[in-house]
Amino acid sequence: MSAITNSAAPLAELAWRELLSQHTEDLPAALAAGPVSAYVGFDPTASSLHVGNLIPIMGLVHLQRAGHRPIALVGGGTGMIGDPSGRSSERNLQDLDTIAANAEAIRLQLAKFLDFEGPNAAKLVNNLDWLGGLGLIEFLRDTGKHFSVNYMMAKDSVKSRLENGISYTEFTYMLLQAYDYLELNRREGVTLQMGGSDQWGNITAGLELIRKSKGTDAHALTFPLITNADGTKFGKSTGGGSVWLDPERTSPYKFYQFWMGADDRDVSRYLRFYTLLSLEEITALDEQVRSAPERRAAQRALAADVTARVHSADAARVAQEVSALLFEKGDPRALSEAAIGALRNEIPFAEYTAPETPVGDGIDVLHCLVLLNIAASRGAAKRLLEQGGISVNGAKVQTAMVGHDALLAGRHLLIKKGQRDFGLVHVG
RNA sequence: GGUGGGGUACUCAAGUGGCCAACGAGAUCAGACUGUAAAUCUGACGGCGCAAGCCUUCGAAGGUUCGAAUCCUUCCCCCACCA
Structure with a gap:
């Protein structure tokens, strides 16, 4: 999959895909000169990546396809600090075990995109490996010494937080990221760091550190921030929750x-x-x-x-x-038992249990909605029903109770909220 | 440590003793219209409840009062300026 074709190709490819925000001037020459090792960092703040992480992942994919070597860095160390970029308030710190577990889960997800075999095999690293044992004195001597506070304060990620306050911890984040870059440059020969456009400041801090400690140049590339045409934030499902890559979180x-x-x-x-x-x-x-x-x-x-x-x-x-x-099929009542069996695994499913205080004869639709988690409460379910937002087996219902004769093959009810939220209930 | 400003529901933001489950906007959800689109219009939007109504909420805890998001006390947190 990764025969070396044209090493400079990824830039052209990223350009027509509109994935280029900015990059250092001499990056094209560096890519054309031969295989380059490039890295992207991922925060282990959750046990799964989400669709918002796809852009940097695809960036690595394109690079690898052009014969370069992608490295994914899981921020097991920096994740304990929190990146102030793009945030308006201080982060909550997470404990070590959680972060370690998250880092491992993310590693497995990345493995789906990148090829870990062959001459330009991808590699996964965790910055906890070098940040974990880093001493404060050593860090201040070797890294802190290279940065003036003036330089750090001029970064957007810091500047925008001066009004409302930023902790010393988050202030230091960019130095840790710079340190990561230097470390990967030494260990893996990495000469390119990529990230979202809000990462530009952090990435260039890394370039600065490499130049000052080693006297060599490295490169930066950022991707644009993705926006939806209607102005909402990309990556939220209709329910407002994030769309995750983990099938347990988002089917x-x-x-x-x-x-x-x-x-x-x-x-x-x-x-x-x-x-x-x-x-x-x-x-x-x-x-x-x-x-x-x-x-x-x-x-x-x-x-x-x-x-x-x-x-x-x-x-x-x-x-x-x-x-x-x-x-696309017409009448749900025509669904075969096999088709319903397939639905069970894909859409919210619940076994029907009669409510404690039955309201009437038959099957309580409001109760079904709550069981399926389609409505947060019986009251919310009732409002939906009153507004005509609920269908059972493809037909709008206005009453809370349906008779047992409505059951589909295998004693199921197919319930729909609005245009596209489905749930299946089995009545035992 | 001092002085001043501030902490209201998912977010922003009104509200300074009863008319407050709390104006308004955004987000969200539903309906109409559609193409599983957008835009637009309409409705809903703390919890429980068929309903009447009940319960919980305005940084935290106490207090005053018939009655508090609103007044008082203490505490916590944020911001600005000063030391």
Whole structure:
């Protein structure tokens, strides 16, 4: 997969994909000169990466495809400090065990994107390995000495926090990141660090440190911040929660649906960002968005591609089939028992248990909504019902009770909230 | 340590003794319209409850009062300036 083709190619590729924010001037020459080792850092603040991390991951992927060597750094050490970049308030510190567990989980997720075999095999490192045993005196002598406070205060990440306060700990973050870069430069010959555009300041601090301690140059590259056309934050599901790469947190079906829901105005960019489809293929899909937007061909391609990469080709196929079942087939009452069996694994499912104080005869739909976690409380469920937001087996319902005769094959109820939130209940 | 300002629901932000579950905006959810899109309009938006109503909330704990987010006391935290 990673035959060395044209080492300078990734820049051209990143450029047409609109993934370049800024980079150091002589980076093109460095990439053209031969394989380069490049790294991106990931914060182990959660036990899973989310779709917001995909851009830097894809950056590594493109680099590796062009024959360079990608290194993913898990911030087991820096994660205990917290990066002030892009944040308005102080972080909560996390304990060691949590961070170690998170770092390991993230490592496994990254392994899905990068090739760890071959001449330019990817590598995973954890900065706890060198930061953990770093002494304060040593750090101040060798690293702190190279930075003036004036320089540090001029960085955006610090400047924007001066009004509301920033702890000494977070203030020091950029030095630790700089130290990481220097350390990787020494250990692994890394000469390129990449990251989101908010990382520019931290990355250049690293360049500074390498230049001052070793007298050699290194490079920086940043990716643009991703925005949605409607101004909302990228990477939030319709429920407002993050879209995670971990199937336990965000099911493959939900994940697939997240991409299916992409705005027409965004989908072309997302194809460039998050898939490896060629410019020709994407241009063809763009054309389809223009001529037949209602077919959502681009969204389908996007969802299928990303789901397959993050989960598996199988998971993507199942998500696709389930989506077709829920959105494209006519009457749920015609669903076979086998089809319902497949749904059970993909959408929220609950065994029905009668509420403690039954309101009437039959099956209590409000209770089902609570069981399925589709509604937070019975009161919320009731409001949804009153507003006509609830369908059972494809038909709107206005009453809280449905008779047992409504049950589908295998005694199930298919419940829908709004346009696209489904749940399945089995009545024993 | 001193002086002044501030801590209100997911976020921003009104509210200075009863009309406050708390103005408004954003976010979110639902409905109409649609294409699983956008925009627009409508409604909902602390919890429980069919309802009447009950319960919990305005940094924390006490107190005054028939009644407090609003007044008093102590404490915690943030910001600015001064030392």
